[in-house]
Amino acid sequence: MEIINFTKMQGTGNDFIVIEDFQGKYANLEGLAIKLCDRHFGIGADGILIVTKSNIADIQMIIINADGSYASMCGNGIRCFAKYVFEKKYVQKENMKIETGDGVKLANICIKDGFAESVNINMGKYNFNPSSIPALSKSEIINKKIEVSNKEYYITSMFMGVPHTIVFGKQEEYQVEEGKFIEHLDLFPEKTNVNFCEIVGRNVIRVKTWERGAGPTLACGTGSCASVVAANRLGYIDKKVEVQVPGGVITVEIAKNEVLMEGPAEITFEGEFFLN
Incomplete structure (x- = not known):
């Protein structure tokens, strides 16, 4: 039996399980997400956020949805992630760079009494090109x-x-x-x-x-x-x-051509999960 230390977080009700994995020991993230995110037999969440090292930014975030599928980016998730790594002192910067599957994102932390009260994220550029979505269309899908x-x-x-x-x-x-x-x-x-x-x-x-x-x-x-x-x-x-x-x-x-997003992020609780 393996014990997993976790932190449960939420951003405007979008909830996540945050797990540290600096050594890359969790090979089956799909199975882990399905088990942990189950709201009856697991902890319950919309997805898991993996905290790990980055070679191109201050820290890296890996996102896996509740069904085990990979997500390149998550707006509420990255706010929670930024708050977590700041308050856990992994990245002690008001402006931090976070590696995601959609590139490096810049997070600006609003600090109050040593805690991250809110987080502003530069979400990067948007794209209507069908091949980028991807969508099987020869023209932009507008209305x-x-x-x-x-x-x-x-x-x-x-x-x-x-x-x-x-x-x-x-x-x-x-x-x-x-x-x-x-x-x-x-x-x-x-x-x-x-x-x-x-x-x-x-x-x-x-x-x-x-x-x-x-x-x-x-x-x-x-x-x-x-x-x-x-x-x-x-x-x-x-x-x-x-x-x-x-x-x-x-x-x-x-x-x-870029989008800025600001909103809350909160720690709900911390605990241990016994993985069979």
């Missing part, structure tokens, strides 16, 4: 009409660290579970996250997300960023926006 299960949707798709598809409309018009049908469309060979976005005003939107590999979540950082970018592209909103998600509030700003 494209599709029909799934006898229901019409107008979708906008892009790459924001991971694939995202946005559907605009009133929140009550859609059940978040409808996202699973869009996720598995042949249009998206590697599947897609799906965000249902309601425009409240020029500076406020509401977003609920069906996450690829996790299902409905209380928040999605990359999804919030993608929703802001898509809504701005369509002329619905300005460039700095409050994003209301079921688990709280995230602030997203488009700066030139």
